[in-house]
Amino acid sequence: MFRNQYDTDVTTWSPAGRLFQVEYAMEAVKQGAAAVGLRSTSHVVLATVNKAASDLSSHQRKVFKIDDHIGVAIAGLTADGRVLSRYLRNECINHAFVYESPLPVSRLVVRLADKAQVCTQRSWKRPFGVGLLVAGLDETGAHLYYNCPSGNYFEYQAFAIGSRSQAAKTFLERRFESFNSYSRDELIKDALFAIKETLQGEKLTSSICTVAIVGSGEPFHMIDQKTLQEMIDAMEIKEDSAADEAPMQDEDKSTEAAPMDI
Amino acid sequence: MEALAMKDSAVSHNGTERTLYPYVTGTSVIGMKYKDGVIMAADTGGSYGSTLRYKSLERIKSIGKHSLLGASGEISDFQEILRYLDELILYDNMWDDGNSLGPKEVHNYLTRVMYNRRNKFNPLWNSLVLGGVKNGQKYLGMVSMIGTHFEDNHVATGFGNHLARPILRAEWREDLSFEEAVKLMEKCLLVLLYRDRSAINKFQIAKITDEGVTISQPYALKTHWGFSAFQNPSKGAEGSWFINRIMQTGTRMLVEMAYW
Numbered sequence: 001m002f003r004n005q006y007d008t009d010v011t012t013w014s015p016a017g018r019l020f021q022v023e024y025a026m027e028a029v030k031q032g033a034a035a036v037g038l039r040s041t042s043h044v045v046l047a048t049v050n051k052a053a054s055d056l057s058s059h060q061r062k063v064f065k066i067d068d069h070i071g072v073a074i075a076g077l078t079a080d081g082r083v084l085s086r087y088l089r090n091e092c093i094n095h096a097f098v099y100e101s102p103l104p105v106s107r108l109v110v111r112l113a114d115k116a117q118v119c120t121q122r123s124w125k126r127p128f129g130v131g132l133l134v135a136g137l138d139e140t141g142a143h144l145y146y147n148c149p150s151g152n153y154f155e156y157q158a159f160a161i162g163s164r165s166q167a168a169k170t171f172l173e174r175r176f177e178s179f180n181s182y183s184r185d186e187l188i189k190d191a192l193f194a195i196k197e198t199l200q201g202e203k204l205t206s207s208i209c210t211v212a213i214v215g216s217g218e219p220f221h222m223i224d225q226k227t228l229q230e231m232i233d234a235m236e237i238k239e240d241s242a243a244d245e246a247p248m249q250d251e252d253k254s255t256e257a258a259p260m261d262i
Numbered sequence: 263m264e265a266l267a268m269k270d271s272a273v274s275h276n277g278t279e280r281t282l283y284p285y286v287t288g289t290s291v292i293g294m295k296y297k298d299g300v301i302m303a304a305d306t307g308g309s310y311g312s313t314l315r316y317k318s319l320e321r322i323k324s325i326g327k328h329s330l331l332g333a334s335g336e337i338s339d340f341q342e343i344l345r346y347l348d349e350l351i352l353y354d355n356m357w358d359d360g361n362s363l364g365p366k367e368v369h370n371y372l373t374r375v376m377y378n379r380r381n382k383f384n385p386l387w388n389s390l391v392l393g394g395v396k397n398g399q400k401y402l403g404m405v406s407m408i409g410t411h412f413e414d415n416h417v418a419t420g421f422g423n424h425l426a427r428p429i430l431r432a433e434w435r436e437d438l439s440f441e442e443a444v445k446l447m448e449k450c451l452l453v454l455l456y457r458d459r460s461a462i463n464k465f466q467i468a469k470i471t472d473e474g475v476t477i478s479q480p481y482a483l484k485t486h487w488g489f490s491a492f493q494n495p496s497k498g499a500e501g502s503w504f505i506n507r508i509m510q511t512g513t514r515m516l517v518e519m520a521y522w
Binding site for chain 2: 097098099100101104106107138139140
């Protein structure tokens with residue numbers, strides 16, 4: 001995407017009918033660290049890669065609990081993401097106060113999308129520079145939505161956003177048809193595999209990723225580091241023993257000491 | 263909701279206006295859960311003080327697909343509540359997304375409305391009974407004009423609390439069939455008819471199940487007045503304290519007049 005004379009204001013259309021500022025905002029999402037979401041009929045899993053500004057600093061928080069039945073993972077400007085999370089939490093709690101019941105996920109994402117749309121049609125505002133994967137459970141089932149800075153939203157079986165998310169998307173595209181019948185643990189495992197695809201050689205440990213899950217009878221919560229590391233280790237053991245076609249896995253084997261080499 | 267509430271506190275030359283007393287009132291509403299859902303009954307009378315002015319008021323209405331609302335107290339306030347709920351259900355339907363407001367949500371919404379009005383010293387002068395079924399789950403609750411709210415297996419408003427609920431406490435069961443529930447309900451309604459002066463012999467019984475709502479046409483109950491004490495009302499009059507008092511007063515008057 002190159003600079004042009006129609007990209008200064010969000011309220012300026014290009015002759016081709018594009019709003020460049022909105023598209024630039026979506027670029028900001030692509031710069032953020034990866035986040036993936038997967039859905040079965042009873043559970044939704046979110047996983048993110050935690051990038052730290054430097055070795056000295058802590059990791060950025062990318063997963064937020066919105067209510068017992070809804071959580072979000074963000075990619076892009078984390079400050080914008082935090083502000084939107086506060087808005088989502090407010091909407092949920094107001095609904096719960098008046099109606100004594102959880103806000104349906106689809107209605108929450110519509111409110112979020114309408115809020116994002118406002119910023120694409122005011123000359124004194126800018127679009128939010130963050131994409132949100134909204135995972136939630138309500139009486140109509142488990143849902144995973146992606147909310148865009150443009151104000152669009154879509155429902156997904158599985159999706160990935162952020163940098164190198166295409167690798168994760170390719171992985172998910174191969175497997176998504178069976179997600180509905182997955183058990184809770186299978187879903188988490190595939191989320192970890194998807195995250196691994198975005199790492200491109202870097203070793204997957206529980207300190208560089210966050211995994212959160214929501215399901216029937218299970219309120220939204222993040223999986224603690226220890227359990228997560230155990231799941232990753234179990235994954236790796238399976239990989240080493242089984243023959244795998246994906247080239248990524250071969251590279252991993254070469255970094256660990258092969259039995260022959262000792 | 264804010265805009266609607268503002269209309270009620272109209273400012274006149276003399277100051278603010280707010281509800282002080284009820285004018286046209288409905289009497290008891292009784293509700294109970296039974297095997298397949300919830301049944302609710304009320305008479306169709308509206309009193310204007312001690313006058314039974316309106317005899318064909320419908321005090322039970324269906325709300326959305328899943329709820330029934332019955333009200334006692336000020337009828338105009340009940341109509342206002344129906345308007346609020348109409349708007350609420352309309353917006354809910356407009357989402358067209360597979361989600362719908364169930365009885366629990368409507369009950370809580372009404373609680374918020376009643377409590378907020380009470381806090382402004384401008385109450386909606388009603389006792390509301392909210393019953394419904396959603397996804398096989400039965401729900402029955404009550405909200406008073408001051409915002410007190412609770413759920414129970416059987417509820418009643420006004421006189422029903424004193425006359426009907428003791429019967430229900432003794433005879434209600436979780437697995438009542440529809441016919442048994444109607445019989446139990448009619449037993450309560452009959453007591454109210456005998457003893458509540460604002461009750462009339464014209465009732466509607468409404469039922470709600472997962473299949474939907476049915477509100478019966480108004481009908482009357484058979485009453486029994488053939489007690490021997492009613493046969494000759496003035497039989498015991500002679501020598502009764504009342505006649506003696508009249509004689510006393512009359513005699514005293516004659517004596518006083520003699521002195522003039």
